[in-house]
Amino acid sequence: MRNIGVNPAAQVFDLLIFNHYSTLHNDPMVGRSIVFASFAINSMVYIFAYRSLRKPLTQMVPLKENMYLIWTVLLGIATALLPFLIPGLGAALGVVPLTPIEWATVVGIALLLLGVVEVGKFFANRINNNE
Secondary structure, three states: OOOOOOOHHHHHHHHHHHHHHHHHOOOHHHHHHHHHHHHHHHHHHHOOHHHOOOOOHHHOOOHHHOHHHHHHHHHHHHHHHHHHHOHHHHHHHOOOOOOHHHHHHHHHHHHHHHHHHHHHHHHHHHHHHOO
C-alpha cells in the first residue's frame, strides 16, 4: 500500500503563497495563516479523489452512498476553521483571520490540487494500460 502524505504540489503552492505574503505584502502572519488553512482544507478536499487511486471522480461510487465520509470531511473543515473563529486559539496557533479573497485563494488551491490528482490518475492509468 502506498503511503499518501501531504501532496507535493500542495507544498509547492503553499510555499509560493507564504513567500508572496511574506515578501510582497510584508505580512508573514497572513502567509502562515493561509498555509495553515490550505493544508487543512486541501486534505479535506482531495480525500474525495483518493477514494480510488485508479478511477476518476466521475466513475466512483456516488458520495451520497458514503455519508460517513461526508460528515467526517465537514467535521474536519469545521475543526480547521476553529482557530480562525476563536481568537485565543488562533493566537496560540499563530494564525490571524483571513479576508474573503484569502479564503478564495485557499479554496482555489484546494480545487486546483484536486484537479492535479485527477490528471495524475489519468496519466498513471494511461501508462499502466500501455504496459
